[in-house]
Amino acid sequence: MSSPSVVKAGPVVGIAPGATQGPPRSRRVGLTPTLALLLGAVYCLLPVAWVVIAATKSGSELFSTFTFLPGTGLADNLSGLSAYRDGIYWRWMGNSALYAGLGALLSTAVSAISGYALAIYRFRGRETVFNILLAGVLMPPVILAIPQYLLLARVDLADTYWSVLLPLVLSPYGVYLSRIYAAAAVPRDVVEAGRMDGAGEWRIFTRIALPMMVPGLVTVFLFQFVAVWNNFLLPYIMLSDDEKFPITLGLFTLLEQGSNTPALYTLVITGALLAVLPLIALFLVIQRFWSLDLLSGAVKS
């Protein structure tokens, strides 16, 4: 909220609104964006609230009681979810953690090293490589899923953990972001200074440049993690064994059980709620790295 403007408006409290000039005007200007943002927040949070409340409802309450009236079935839903096919839900959760965690880590590593190289070194074809990457950023990954499947099937990697991990390792957007960030955050002077002091290129990258790039890399990691966690089409096409399914795919099979069996709405809703928690936790834990401004005083300008 715009507390500073409220303080400013202090002296004119008591004057009829409309008759005021100056400070109240700035207050009114502050009010509109605040309202717009609040509206946006409600728009975003309402579905979340729905999921939270619906997860507490039992099967018989789900569609029959008032939408935002909490139900009594949360414990049953949780135990039902854990019991479903001997707890396969938790296996899906573990798979998702593996795909998203390892996938985002690998992809961040690749992005860091390529982004750094593209930003610091000058070599023939650098702009071409970068332009191809830019084209990659514009290409929706959905389009690539089928060709990737056909290629991986040829080398017998379809329906393995690798089939989901490998296509994620190169993230054009991650490389793009890393390059931009490295160009801004790693001064060439620092790299030169490292060379003067006799450090090898690898040492300069790992010991000097990498720490400077951390805030940017955290962003890349988070973006990738969320993207992989929510990924659907790639694992859908790659995997046929439901022991390897990520959570998105697992919940989908709970919904689409064929016409003979009703969709397991309560389990899916509870499962969806639990599946968002790791993402929220991750954001809360990692976001403090964003404020890092390492070595910002290393170079005099």
Next chain:
Amino acid sequence: MPNTKQRRFVATAVAVALGATTLAACGGSDDDSEAPSGPANLTYWTWTPGMDKVVDLWNKGPGKEQEITVTVKKQASGDTLVTKILTAHKAGKGPDLVQAEYQALPTLVSNDAVADISGDAKAAKSKFAEGVWQQTTLGTDAVYAIPQDIGPMMFYYREDLFEEYGLTVPTTWDEFAETARALKQKAPDVDLTTFSANDSGLFAGLAQQAGAQWWTTEGDKWKVGIDDAASQKVADFWGGLVKEGAIDNQPMYTPAWNKALNTGRQIAWLSAVWAPGTLTTAAPDTKGKWRMAPLPQWSKGEDVTGSWGGSSTAVTTDSRHRAAAARFAAWLNTDRDALTALAKEGGIYPASTSAQLSDAFAEPPAFFSNQTDFYAGAAEIAKTTAPSAWGPNVNVAYTTFKDAFGAAAKSRSDFGAALATMQDDTVADLKKQGFEVAE
């Protein structure tokens, strides 16, 4: 039918990536005379819940003797699975066995994804009703799948509310319309049922009951009859009811629909044999208050129903153990123990006629405990299922149905125009795919 065709694989965004490829249409000769040599490990894509437990019976019993082990890989049902099977087939990595809805079989066959198993499966024919078996042969000498479950359509109604409003169960569609109007007069805020455009299977089943044949072959050409007289009759009937406001026009399977059923604002539902499962979650408070009756007929004395849903077990052309896979498919859908387990674990209504009266179906579904002869009645109705005729682009017809009829139902406008749109789009897509179409 010509042997090869330029076929375009159309399934949402996938199309862009795959492009045109040459594939054999409608099977062809693929009798790889493989001797059943050595042990076979088969993979099976299915969405039926509890299928792993049924397959365990095989792996510990007949499968063990014949050294055929089957592994279940549980999938999500629906059109997306067809896309997935075709993609896997393109890479030559399809599973050995797949579960396929009847209306998806022509698509799989024309992409050469499922194999002709007539050699190993002919013996199973006697276990199924003629109309059911015909769906897996597509009217040829080949056998592309073994029927697993069926969805004969029925009329479900609230027994208590019918009594309260003084209504009788309609036996003809004229009576059905009268019942809807009578109810509107007595209780203007209550609807007999709704015309929903979000599940094409319902309308397809109703058209099938009226005698529609949406896809047929004429020589080596496809003939599309979506806009035929029978379908027009059905479309006009429902369009008229929606237009005069005798029934609701809201889609089903929504929370609002659940609520309407649960609170008695909609007191009947045209559905199939699997309706008890849906009602259990949609309208939990109405347990024991429903009753099932045969579908209303177009003329008095007739006895025909359509089907909505149902699936089969098919062997893929990618399988290296087709004979073994066909043996398993036949066992799964004809063996007594297997079918009992399927009914218990998977909740399916078996296609096999003898299984429909087995011990597993002695008791009515829990939601219909008041109607003790539920399954005896269901088996009688199942016998009257009209033959169906599916083609290679059911998905396109269904998508157009949802769009065209969805709009028509919402605006309470002419259903006949929507049906014509559906016909045109389906024909245009067939032509685009390279099939010859008889006009």
